[in-house]
Amino acid sequence: MLKSSKRVILSSIYVSQIDGTNPIERIKEKTAWSDDQINSEIDDLIKNQFVNEDKKSLTESGRSSLKVVLAGGVFDIIHPGHIYTLNAAKELGDVLVVVVATDNTTVKMKKRQPLHSQEQRQELVNSLSMVDLCLIGQEDDIFKTVNNVRPQIIALGYDQVHQEKAITEGCKKINLDAKVARLQSPIPDSSSSKIQKEYGESIHGI
Structure with missing residues (x-):
């Protein structure tokens, strides 16, 4: 060992x-x-x-002696749910690589413009102690990044819409035997969109 x-x-x-x-x-x-x-x-x-x-x-x-974990998300506003999830992801292996969604992908997913650019979000996530590397994702094919990282584990957040089966099948196409782990958040109501909405409402209420 x-x-x-x-x-x-x-x-x-x-x-x-x-x-x-x-x-x-x-x-x-x-x-x-x-x-x-x-x-x-x-x-x-x-x-x-x-x-x-x-x-x-x-x-x-x-x-092969390193267990690499890959996680992804928008990470527009870092909140306690993110911290818990990323810590849990890091505990699954030796290296945690996080992929932030591009601005265009974020608009498609969230139906709104992100508060921070993809480069700003990358810099923010890179500053977190449990993250070893943060990359900006690929818009046309998420498996390009997966193939570049070649993780043994792909960690999904509690609220991510990705289906475990689709990811497993996509990995097989690039000859990658990766396990998919669904992580739970202790604060299921915590999300960047909700925080932004509540912040906006509090401002208007002043």
Whole structure:
């Protein structure tokens, strides 16, 4: 079983492979390690065939040793339901990748313009401690992002309309064996749309 320090490195390299960032800098953000300590840990992972010689990519063994969870949503206003759901999603694996819906998709789903742009929502979700990486989704095919991330688990929020069967079948088409987990929220009435509506009503009532 891998030590937690090794999982930090593998997770950081995995995320860096997707977003093109420097894995060393990402590891430094998560730890207080020196460059020598980081390189020593990576060299050990290379020796055990979890990391490739380039120090920037995982071997097949390294990737399969990580349990990646994928979650998605609009995340226009972050509320307690989101925090609970994302924490629950992170507990299912080692790495949590979150996909925010594009502005156009949000309009189709919510029948309104989002308060924040897709880039703002991405930045907001990326700032949450339990999230390892936040991506902006694909409008034409959600499975393009799924194929890029290759998660072992796809976590659905309590209020998401996606059907587990449709997602499972879509994963099979890209040769991905992923489990679908439906997460429950302790605050089922909490939603961005409701918060926005109540806020608007309170303003008009002043």
